[in-house]
Amino acid sequence: MPYFIDVILPLPLQKRFTYAITEAEANFLEEGMRVAVPFGKSKVYTAIMAAIHQNPPQVYEAKPINQILDKNPLVTKHQLKFWAWIASYYMCAEGDVLKAALPGAFLLESESIVELKKDANVEEAEVGDEEYLVIEALQRQSSVKIQEVMKILDKKTVLPIINALVQKELVVLNQEIYEQYKPKKIRFVRLNPDYDNEARMHQLLDDLEKAPKQKEALLSFFSIKAQHKKPLKVKDLSDKSGVSAAIIKSLIKKKILEEFYEKTDRVTFSGESSQTGIQLSEIQQKAFSEIEDGLQDQDVCLFHGITSSGKTEIYIKLIEKVIANGQQALYVLPEIALTTQLIERLRAYFGDKVLVYHSKYSINERVEVYRHILEDSEKARIVIGARSSIFLPFANLGLVVVDEEHETSFKQFDPAPRYHARDAAVVLANLFKAKTILGSATPSLESYFNAQHHKYAFVELNRRYGNVLEPEIEIVDIKTKYKKKEMKGHFSDRMLAEIKETLDVGEQVILFQNRRGFSPVLECNTCGHSPQCPNCDVSLTYHSHNNQLRCHYCGYHIAMQKKCMACDSPEITTKGFGTEQIETELKAIFPDYKTARMDQDTTRGKYAYEKLITAFEQQEIDILIGTQMLTKGLDFRKVNLVGIMNADNLLNFPDFRAHERSFQLMLQVAGRAGRTKKRGKVLIQSYNPHHQIIQQVSMGDYAGMYKDQLEERYNYKYPPFYRLIRITLKCRDYSKTNEGADWLAAGMKNVFKENVLGPEFPPVARIRNEYHKNILLKIPQQQSLGKTKKILQRIMESFKAIGAFRSIKVVINVDPI
Structure with a gap:
């Protein structure tokens, strides 16, 4: 009796493929193991075994598999269930989910590139003959493709050999290697408190008469200290006073100055940081008990805590309980750059039981984390990660915390699967009968609606x-x-007065402008022409630091023009303003203070983000200007003023969520102010100060905003009352895009009638020379989501069968953001 297996291939195929196996293989194989299979004429892929049966495929003859790659399953049964749900809910292929879920190192294919590890220590005794041949080839050339390894060894089944070399840590697969995050320490100096009184001070200065350089160093220490109220770094002292490090060292040796180190991780906790247990305040304790009671009856709890209310401590308490029961906890965050502060905080309480998983890790590090979680090791009690961490192979999940649940970065845009990590996390927790907590200071309307x-x-x-x-x-x-x-410039007198006042008392300022670059539009005063991107339908943005005009969609750039490209007139002006322009203006107004900018242009490198935050934390920077990167739950102790430069360009956006999003952004950015004893201040500049949303932000009136927005969503048939599916067609041919969109919309309107909107061009209709056209499908609450998707799938199949539309890419986005 022949045996067959169905496998999931890492390709966007709508169904699983069937391969033939022998009886011995059938007895050994389990669901979730990797197998190397031939696909197409000459390619070999790593696939995941999803089912074993005895029914041969009807349409094609099943090929035999090449070999089995694992001794134990790499993917758990829960994961396979979860993948199937994601594929069906978000209307994509299981192969897409597989590619998103597994670290690349597990998915060898014939195109993969193998390189020798830099510090590889090859012991001949530990390496088999064939493995040694591969290493020898790598010592002669820097990298080889897996297809070339097949030629070197003259055999087809080479994946197990390469797998063995990866496990022995001798070779790495195609990727860059990042170092792991290490907390930095910085040296500060202060005066020994013994010399605080005047008599001791005079005595000391007399004693130092014989060491003039040391005395000079001490005097300059006093003068710098008098000007700045901030802690003084050893480096700053030697730079500003011109005193060598050796002299400062001798003052420290004589115990006149004391040196102390501060970790630059972002977690400064104003209370006593007790490593053994957290003391919750009375209000926190009440919230903690309420969450526990709420989770008795419900699986999900929405935790609405205002900014700086101490949500993290409550999460830690809840995680503590779950771990005590021997279960795992997952903590999902929107932005990985912030996790450095949280990792340190969690490690202080839970030691080495915390694992981190995100895209800044090298493939090898990700593989390591994946294996720890799969083996349910002690190291993997708590996992912190960005949205992709929901795909990890949990064995015994007890709690999922989704922090800042309103964040749009939880939604994956490209490539498929276009999942929303918050919604998927709720389903994942359900598979394990675990509980979910969604936390936010400004919850999304949908979550708040569910709670109400x-x-x-x-x-x-x-x-x-x-x-x-x-x-x-x-x-x-x-x-x-x-x-x-x-x-x-772009500052009101009120804003400047407040900035000056804040800086005078040694506090810091954050300014928020949600546009990077110097100015978004360059315009000719004579003929009105502004330079456009040749590949996209947008005007080029001026960046002053490298004197370029850039497209923010495709990266096209040209040098700044001296005269108009259309009529040669030299009279060209810039319209609008971005973070760069604010920085330039500030430097002119406050030349004595240090300003810095945090946006996509200044945080390109891996550590750029951390460096900026660290410098701001240590008060090397007085004013920080930034885009929405600044709004995420950062905790700066010394910020007393937050300025929103222009609230209007957030509100006037062609999107039904624009008002909700601007409310969230403004309130989150306001939450960065005054997080310690002193009350902070927030200034919002606007052309339309009586706008409802701005008024609601000024009163922190979430309930009012929710009520108004909900009414509008109800009237215009948007979530949470209607579900949405957006279909985007992309093609380089303008008329073909139009024809395809019209055909598809007509097909959908036959079934779904007035609930189909479009087709229409989005605000930016051409990106990278491809025309985009959108169709929006609204699904009322009483209509079955499953059936709707089945019908849509059928319409899509008919669409793909039309030869003329072959060149059109179709993207289906369920629950678009």
């Missing part, structure tokens, strides 16, 4: 930790300010 309709438990925490007051929010009407000539 008792689908989720709901807990509120509306006081800041340590009873610190929420920041005072003031709105500045810049329309009037421009009329009265009270503006300086």
Whole structure:
């Protein structure tokens, strides 16, 4: 009786493929093991075995597999179930999910490139003959393809040999290697408290008469200290006073100065950081008990805690309980750059039980983390990660925490699967009968709606930790300010006065402008022409630091033009403003203070983000200007003023979520102010100060915003009342895109009638020379989602069968953001 297996290939195929296996292989194979299989004429892929049976395929003859790559399953049964759900819900292929879920090193294919590890220590005794041949070839050339290894060894089944070399840590697969994050320490100096009184001080200066350089160093220490109220770094002292490090060292030796180190990780905790257990305040304790009660009846709890209310401590307490029961906890965050502060904090409590998983790790590091979790090792009790961490092979998940659940970065845009990590995390927890906590200071409307309709438990925490007051929010009407000539560049007199006042007392300022670059549009005063990108339908943005005009969609750039490209007139001006322009203006207004910018242009490198945050933390930077990167849950102790440069360009956006999103952004950015004893201040500049959303932000009125937005969503048939599926067609041929979109929309309108919107071009209709056209399908609550998707799938199949439309790419996005 022949045996067959169905496998998931790492390709966007709609169904699983069947291969033939022998009886011995059938007895050995388990679901979730990797097998190397031939596919097409000459390619070999690593596939995951998903089912074993005895029914031969009807349409084609099953090929035999090449070999089995694992002794034990690499993918758990829970994962296979979860993948199947993601593929069906988000309408993509299981192969797409497989590629997103497994670290690349597990998915060898004939195109993979093998390189010798830099510090590889090859012991001949430990390496088999064939493995040695591969290493020898790699010592002669820097890298080889797996197909070349087949030629070197003259055999087809080479994947097990390469796998063995990867496990012996002698070779690495195609990837860059990043170092792991290490917390940095910085040396500071202060005066020994013994010399605090005047008599001892005079005595000391007399004693130092014989060591003039040491005395000079001490005096310059005092003068620098008098000017700046900040802690003084050893480096700064030697730079500013011109004293060599050796002299500072001798002052430290004599115990006149004391040196102390501070870790630059971002986790500074204003309370006593007790490593053994957390003392929750009374209000936190109440919220903690409410969450526990809520999770008795419901599987999901929405935790609405205002900024700086101490949500993290409550999560840690909940995680503690889960681990005590021998289960695993997953902590999902929107931005990996912030996790450095959280990792340190969690490691302080849980030691080495914390693992981190994200895209900045090298493939080998990701493989290591994956294996720890698969083996359910002690190291893998808590996993912190970005959205991709939901795909890890949990054995015994007890709790999932999704922090900042309103964040749009939880949604994957490209490539497929276009999943939303928050929604998928709820399903993942369900598979394990685990509990989920969604935390946010500004919850998404959908989650809040679910909580209000008792689908989720709901807990509120509306006081800041340590009873610190929420920041005072003031709105500045810049329309009037421009009329009265009270503006300086893009700053109102009110904003400048507040910045000056904050800087004078040694505090820091954050300014928020959600546009990078110097100015978004360059325009000719004579003929009105502005330079456009040749590949996309957008104007080029001016970047002053490298004097270029750049396209933010495809990266096209040209040098800044001296005259108009259309009429040669030298009169060209810039319109609008980005973070770069604010930085330039600030440097002119406050030349004595250090300003820095945090946006995509300044945080390209792996550590750029951390360096900026560290410098700001240690008060090397006085004013930080940034885009929405700044809004994510960062915790700076010394920020007393937050300025929003222009609230209007957030609000005037062609998207039904624009108002909700601007409310969240503004409130989150405001939450960075005054997080310690002193009350912070937030200034919002706007041309339209009476706009409802701006008023609601100024009062922190989430409930008011929710009520208004919900009414609009109900009237215009948007989530949470209707589900959405967006279909985007992309093609280089303009008329073909139109024809294809019209055909598809007509097919959908036959079935779904008035619930189909479009086809229409998005605001940017051409990107990288491809035309985009969108069709939006709205699904009412009473309509079955499963059936709707089946019908849509059938329409898509008919569409793909038309020869003329072969060149059109179709992207299906379920629950678009």
